[in-house]
Amino acid sequence: MAGAEGEDSLYPIAVLIDELRNEDVQLRLNSIKKLSTIALALGVERTRTELIPFLTDTIYDEDEVLLALAEQLGNFTMLVGGPEYVHCLLPPLESLATVEETVVRDKAVESLRKISQEHSPVDLEVHFEPLTLVMSTLRQAAEDKSWRVRYMVADKFSELQKAVGPEITKNDLVPAFQNLLKDCEAEVRAAAANKVKEFCENLPEDSRETLIMSHVLPCVKELVSDTNQHVKSALASVIMGLSTILGKDNTVEHLLPLFLVQLKDECPEVRLNIISNLDCVNEVIGIRQLSQSLLPAIVELAEDAKWRVRLAIIEYMPLLAGQLGVEFFDEKLNSLCMAWLVDHVYAIREAATCNLMKLVEKFGAEWAQNTIVPKVLGMSNDPNYLHRMTTLFCIKALSEACGQEITTKHMLPVVLKMSNDQVANVRFNVAKCLQKIGPVIDSNALQAEVKPVLEKLATDQDMDVKYFAQEAISVLALA
Template identity: 75%
Template sequence: MAGAAGPRAAPGAAGGDGDDSLYPIAVLIDELRNEDVQLRLNSIKKLSTIALALGVERTRTELLPFLTDTIYDEDEVLLALAEQLGNFTGLVGGPDFAHCLLPPLESLATVEETVVRDKAVESLRQISQEHTPVALEAHFVPLVKRLASGDWFTSRTSACGLFSVCYPRASNAVKAEIRQHFRSLCSDDTPMVRRAAASKLGEFAKVLELDSVKTEIVPLFTNLASDEQLQKAVGPKITLNDLIPAFQSLLKDCEAEVRAAAAHKVKELCENLPTEGREAIIVNQILPYIKELVSDTNQHVKSALASVIMGLSTILGKENTIEHLLPLFLAQLKDECPEVRLNIISNLDCVNEVIGIRQLSQSLLPAIVELAEDAKWRVRLAIIEYMPLLAGQLGVEFFDEKLNSLCMAWLVDHVYAIREAATNNLMKLVQKFGTEWAQNTIVPKVLVMANDPNYLHRMTTLFCINALSEACGQEITTKQMLPIVLKMAGDQVANVRFNVAKSLQKIGPILDTDALQGKVKPVLQKLGQDEDMDVKYFAQEAISVLALA
């Protein structure tokens, strides 16, 4: 070929033995040693011509080893070399020999100049597709591992761009190793390496299995987004340019479980964004995706978002919360899924700190009522547990007008766990609103239940007295509650009577001596002679504990 015949005007340049078969390599050596950068660059650009002249075997055995051993030059020359090698597979004998191109590219992937490394990685990514799965694990994956664990940060940054191209065709065992290397780079000591890993996070996530995305990628993303050293070292642009797009992809993933896992991390991500321009990033880059998730078709996604979205109000401030978040909160309070409504209500304290709960009160009420009457008793139980929090935020007037009746209705729920929770709820409300409120609002309604035809409701009266007595104090207990308890000692149902004995034992320490000796003792003595063995037992126990014998 012309490329091989042309240089024959200078025979023996390869070492003076006159062997023309070595001549192209000899010429290349001379040209790469020339002081003229342009000449060296031109030599690299005609590598494919030289390789064609040498043939595939000599290209593999002579040209590539020479290039690998002599990688030192101006960045422009190295850049050209990295680009050339990406298209060399056919010149070394096809895919079966593609691995022969890895050594020089591996060296180029570790040089100091970023553009050279990037071009070497680009060529490596291209060549990876030409490996068979067996060759990939035998040659390409070990290269990635060497780069990932290299001493120089340049090596480790280059590795970040190679994980996604080798992962899909690797075996399960090798996949686990690849994920481990990627995790290590995400927490590398050098910020530049962590940045490189962050920039490839979304790309890597796309080739991972669903479970790995949920358990590994989403937490890695959150850690990188909150990496203060990373932010200080390379500035907020990295988060905006690399991490945010990756997170957006996770929020729009086709798998609901990935969207749910990402949604659950929204608050954590936002609060760890760089403080400079954070509000604008959230409003412009995150909220559009959140708005879509509010109406997601999957209830787990909506529920995950509802559990954290209220926390954004403290990050965005009053004006942004009212303008951007409030409409979302109101939509979620009307969601058909009770868990979504419940998660919003359970985090109201965040919004209360920023805009006050009155902004939500009109939409809150219907949502609370629906949850309070939900067919699933665990949903009803959950809203009861949040009632003291709501009461404190909404205030006593709103509570008495809108929610008091709900709290009383729970006392006669057909599920015992609800009645028990409702009793504890009353005690917490008294602690919040005070004894005067209890005396005027709660106690009279509780005591009326002592005459309820249903003995379970009559027993609830006793349970409420047990819970309220300490919070209400001696005077209210003695004057209002004790007479009702004593009267119930004559109840026809034995279960009620032995609960009377237990109640007297409970409230006894609150009463004064006169009440104990003059009122409680005679009733307990009578119950101690009851025909029912359980009533006798609890009455005698109360007498013993209260030292009334």
């Protein structure tokens, strides 16, 4: 009887061996998925001494099977006897972390991280940290012939930095990071550039400024003028954050010149990334210093001879306004926004109109009434009919954001007056404008003031004016 029990206790391992040698992948996968049941049947000691060594020796299967195994082992702590024995799971997971298929490696690393939290400090030092001697492996990976390996090192650099601690960071990771920032492959440089702020934040506080100024900043200065736009863009997305780390004096002396270069970069994404993070610099050096240093460059771009450059700055203006605040915007940038409305390029005038709408949405109707609306309405008397039409375009764009009172009281009278314009293009745009603002204005004004004007325009000699007036009457149900 005892012999039968002994044979019975060997059954789970024997079955597992047979199933893992079976040609049917699905059968092998199913057997891996029930490992926890087998481990429970075996007990913690036999799981440690028989099941885990067997699994370690048989890692040569299909990726799907190995993925399931890597996931299962991350939940095996209590099945091997708890945290005291969790280190016995390291050998199979270490092997799985070196297989060719990425998803298997990632799952193995995930499980390793999971069980690392269940090691005692002593066991971590004795069992976990020696996995393939971390630092030597890291050095080799940072200098690997394959750029994809170096890219992964750069991409995970902040996590590696936190894992190895301050001393190893100073002695080993700083030089490695410098090399990645200077890598011959743009993808690697971009990945490293994206980590600059995070890497600098995590440097040991007692030597942070010295390390940044001596080792990181020289590389950053080179990357500002990199030949690859993805590298420059990645750097621009984080470089402003260095100002909070380095402080006011270093920012003014060393970082502002770099920001100015990036603000004039030919790549729109680089400029956007700088403008979108201006608040970081504003917190450190203040709005006065910022206006003296960066605003002239923004104004220069806003008045650039190339209309596409002007267009790019217009698109960033609402974002910039939000960063700098309404008072600063009114003082320094409002006049630029109004000047764009009379630009000789239609695309600029159109973008400027859209820009005003976004600014009103950001700063509110009261600001619009005091700052924007009077200037827009003043253009209705401009000798250039294109500028008069811009007034109508702006009213269409601003009416909803400004609301019923401002639209009815201030904008509508100007639109109605323009129905007598000598230029047919202006008159049919009056009809289109009335159609657009009709739902916003007061219903009494719609019947008493809008309807008669549209009926008059519907009898205009110009066919286009008649067409758009009749369409407006129909849409607004004024017939």
